[in-house]
Amino acid sequence: MNIREILADIHALEEELLQFERKYGIRSETLYAAYVTGEEPEDDKWVLDFGEWASVYKTWLARQAEYRNEIQRIQRRSPSLVGLVREAA
Numbered sequence: 001m002n003i004r005e006i007l008a009d010i011h012a013l014e015e016e017l018l019q020f021e022r023k024y025g026i027r028s029e030t031l032y033a034a035y036v037t038g039e040e041p042e043d044d045k046w047v048l049d050f051g052e053w054a055s056v057y058k059t060w061l062a063r064q065a066e067y068r069n070e071i072q073r074i075q076r077r078s079p080s081l082v083g084l085v086r087e088a089a
Contacts, residue, residue: 003074003088006067013060020053028057 001009017028024031024046035054041047074087 001066003067003070006063006070007088010060010063010067013056013063016056017053017060020049020056023049028053028060032057 020031021027031050032054035050041050071084074084078084078087
């Protein structure tokens, strides 16, 4: 993936995360921290949502890492902000 594709993916994932956050009233990082420790939702109807939410958040974390890595790679060639924007455009 190039930087634009990674960024588009991040934005799409953030939209999904916002939907869950608005529905359940907590931030994604809060849900994910509880989810990875094995905490079970109190309502069985939440199980599928929480699983999907955690998966989307995990993918978002991976894309964030990919973005940082790609930015660092580009900055080695074009260290200025102008160079970075040109390369990303």
